[in-house]
Amino acid sequence: xxxxxxxxxxxxxxxxxxxxxxxxxxxxxxxxxxxxxxxxxxxxxxxxxxxxxxxxxxxxxxxxxxxxxxxxxxxxxxxxxxxxxxxxxxxxxxxxxxxxxxxxxxxxxxxxxxxxxxxxxxxxxxxxxxxxxxxxxxxxxxxxxxxxxxxxxxxxxxxxxxxxxxxxxxxxxxxxxxxxxxxxxxxxxxxxxxxxxxxxxxxxxxxxxxxxxxxxxxxxxxxxxxxxxxxxxxxxxxxxxxxxxxxxxxxxxxxxxxxxxxxxxxxxxxxxxxxxxxxxxxxxxxxxxxxxxxxxxxxxxxxxxxxxxxxxxxxxxxxxxxxxxxxxxx
Amino acid sequence: xxxxxxxxxxxxxxxxxxxxxxxxxxxxxxxxxxxxxxxxxxxxxxxxxxxxxxxxxxxxxxxxxxxxxxxxxxxxxxxxxxxxxxxxxxxxxxxxxxxxxxxxxxxxxxxxxxxxxxxxxxxxxxxxxxxxxxxxxxxxxxxxxxxxxxxxxxxxxxxxxxxxxxxxxxxxxxxxxxxxxxxxxxxxxxxxxxxxxxxxxxxxxxxxxxxxxxxxxxxxxxxxxxxxxxxxxxxxxxxxxxxxxxxxxxxxxxxxxxxxxxxxxxxxxxxxxxxxxxxxxxxxxxxxxxxxxxxxxxxxxxxxxxxxxxxxxxx
Numbered sequence: 124x125x126x127x128x129x130x131x132x133x134x135x136x137x138x139x140x141x142x143x144x145x146x147x148x149x150x151x152x153x154x155x156x157x158x159x160x161x162x163x164x165x166x167x168x169x170x171x172x173x174x175x176x177x178x179x180x181x182x183x184x185x186x187x188x189x190x191x192x193x194x195x196x197x198x199x200x201x202x203x204x205x206x207x208x209x210x211x212x213x214x215x216x217x218x219x220x221x222x223x224x225x226x227x228x229x230x231x232x233x234x235x236x237x238x239x240x241x242x243x244x245x246x247x248x249x250x251x252x253x254x255x256x257x258x259x260x261x262x263x264x265x266x267x268x269x270x271x272x273x274x275x276x277x278x279x280x281x282x283x284x285x286x287x288x289x290x291x292x293x294x295x296x297x298x299x300x301x302x303x304x305x306x307x308x309x310x311x312x313x314x315x316x317x318x319x320x321x322x323x324x325x326x327x328x329x330x331x332x333x334x335x336x337x338x339x340x341x342x343x344x345x346x347x348x349x350x351x352x353x354x355x356x357x358x359x360x361x362x363x364x365x366x367x368x369x370x371x372x373x374x375x376x377x378x379x380x381x382x383x384x385x386x387x388x389x390x391x392x393x394x395x396x397x398x399x400x401x402x403x404x405x406x407x408x409x410x411x412x413x414x415x416x417x418x419x420x421x422x423x424x425x426x427x428x429x430x431x432x433x434x435x436x437x438x439x440x441x442x443x444x445x446x447x448x449x450x451x452x453x
Numbered sequence: 454x455x456x457x458x459x460x461x462x463x464x465x466x467x468x469x470x471x472x473x474x475x476x477x478x479x480x481x482x483x484x485x486x487x488x489x490x491x492x493x494x495x496x497x498x499x500x501x502x503x504x505x506x507x508x509x510x511x512x513x514x515x516x517x518x519x520x521x522x523x524x525x526x527x528x529x530x531x532x533x534x535x536x537x538x539x540x541x542x543x544x545x546x547x548x549x550x551x552x553x554x555x556x557x558x559x560x561x562x563x564x565x566x567x568x569x570x571x572x573x574x575x576x577x578x579x580x581x582x583x584x585x586x587x588x589x590x591x592x593x594x595x596x597x598x599x600x601x602x603x604x605x606x607x608x609x610x611x612x613x614x615x616x617x618x619x620x621x622x623x624x625x626x627x628x629x630x631x632x633x634x635x636x637x638x639x640x641x642x643x644x645x646x647x648x649x650x651x652x653x654x655x656x657x658x659x660x661x662x663x664x665x666x667x668x669x670x671x672x673x674x675x676x677x678x679x680x681x682x683x684x685x686x687x688x689x690x691x692x693x694x695x696x697x698x699x700x701x702x703x704x705x706x707x708x709x710x711x712x713x714x715x716x717x718x719x720x721x722x723x724x725x726x727x728x729x730x731x732x733x734x735x736x737x738x739x740x741x742x743x744x745x746x747x748x749x750x751x752x753x754x755x756x757x758x759x760x761x762x763x764x765x766x767x768x
Contacts, residue, residue: 179663179664182583182584204668207666207668208666210663210664210665210666211665211666212666215664215665218657218660218661218664219657220657224658224660224661225658228680229675229676229679238665241665241667242666289665
């Protein structure tokens with residue numbers, strides 16, 4: 124049985140005079156210990172997905188319909204108190220900027236002990252022992268001293284390690300990492316990602332990695348979801364998606380990587396911008412920017428269809444394959 | 454960094470405070486040093502009133518009406534056993550001022566504690582919960598603020614005095630004063646706290662606290678409140694000074710502490726009838742004490758506001 128199973132999740136935002144659909148019928152599964160990447164442009168709904176899984180959408184956002192089955196339990200139906208027992212305990216979340224996610228006025232030790240004691244009946248000394256153990260797991264040097272330090276005394280990379288340690292504190296089954304390295308510099312990014320991968324593998328923790336960095340996704344995850352304007356447009360094994368993307372948008376994303384361009388060449392960016400959620404075009408939301416779009420793309424919303432090893436929401440996927448094949452052979 | 458701090462013992466609480474930003478700025482600010490010194494002298498002397506005072510002004514057996522209106526020592530016709538002279542009932546003014554200051558400080562601090570408790574709780578809830586509850590609580594605060602403190606206090610105290618009779622009222626005057634000054638000024642706290650909560654609530658560490666599964670009360674009290682403390686400190690000093698003034702005004706108007714148990718205000722009031730008959734000291738000396746007390750508290754508040762305001766940091 125899968126650890127997490129999201130079925131037709133629709134999230135809406137109640138604005139003053141209309142409601143905006145931020146997530147539209149998202150469905151995916153995550154097996155125990157599996158690592159899943161969610162990629163897409165800014166505003167595609169990646170972070171909203173993360174917050175919905177925690178059932179922590181703040182007003183005016185709300186889950187309109189759909190199910191989130193976590194360990195067989197639909198968490199959209201749970202009360203706030205029941206949900207609090209899951210948050211931090213069975214499901215943890217890591218945010219983007221480690222400089223602001225720790226409480227500035229509490230020491231590292233106070234924050235870790237508080238987290239442990241909120242979920243388990245432990246004495247302060249026992250909780251501190253666990254905290255030290257977890258800090259050691261994330262390779263924090265001399266963890267005993269760190270407990271008495273305040274966040275401002277530590278560097279960004281060190282803080283992100285501490286945040287990872289806090290996420291692992293209660294041995295969760297799932298970690299949602301929302302762009303965990305965007306705010307860090309490149310060398311530390313690699314360290315943190317490697318650490319996260321190692322910890323997830325050794326502890327059999329499921330990981331949902333929300334990012335716009337396809338390179339990170341290809342190293343870290345087994346499966347990938349590509350989102351566009353609040354919809355899932357392609358899902359499948361990461362290797363397939365990176366090596367043989369089916370949806371024109373995914374192809375565009377991969378072609379836009381600087382590595383795909385020769386020195387001196389212009390980057391191959393996708394023309395146009397993602398539509399705002401208040402003005403999503405009819406038919407395929409990507410059609411205005413899609414070079415392969417034909418008439419019915421602009422009229423009919425494509426269903427998600429299975430194509431080879433991936434699922435993709437595109438009418439023209441089989442035609443695309445043929446044209447690509449012809450281009451390649453020609 | 455780690456190798457440095459390994460070999461050093463953790464500094465004590467006092468030396469940490471002394472070496473902090475605030476400690477540094479304090480040492481560089483003569484006004485703050487003098488103000489704190491004077492405040493501490495007044496506070497300690499009045500707390501130790503039963504030990505320091507040569508007479509007990511609450512004990513009728515020690516009061517002799519024949520001793521009334523002796524001038525202070527440096528004026529002709531003084532009695533050497535009464536250092537600052539005596540009041541109209543023959544009480545030693547020095548002892549009475551000590552006891553009165555104690556009462557004034559006590560009422561001021563307790564009233565501010567009550568204000569802070571009410572204001573902080575209401576402000577936290579309003580800011581954190583938001584929406585209708587926020588609007589409701591803040592409109593209540595606006596209504597409360599549109600009445601002046603003194604007016605509310607006068608009406609309340611006058612009504613209670615009439616209701617309970619002046620004997621019972623005098624017995625419980627101190628509680629009434631604390632309650633009325635405390636309740637009348639809570640919006641000051643509520644508004645400030647709400648404003649800082651609104652700013653803090655948006656920060657990511659609050660999101661991460663929610664993600665860790667903490668409940669709203671724990672997040673409010675343990676995560677938001679400690680991050681909103683600096684404006685609370687600043688208001689508190691100003692409010693203590695205000696509360697002492699309010700208490701003195703009410704007592705001066707005869708709605709506060711009774712003459713048998715005088716605070717600074719009722720002492721000033723009781724001397725006021727004699728000010729033109731030459732006994733200026735009964736009003737003037739407690740008046741000076743009141744002014745100095747309120748002044749040093751305000752100066753300390755000013756200094757604290759400068760230190761705790763991050764916008765005023767120079768470098």
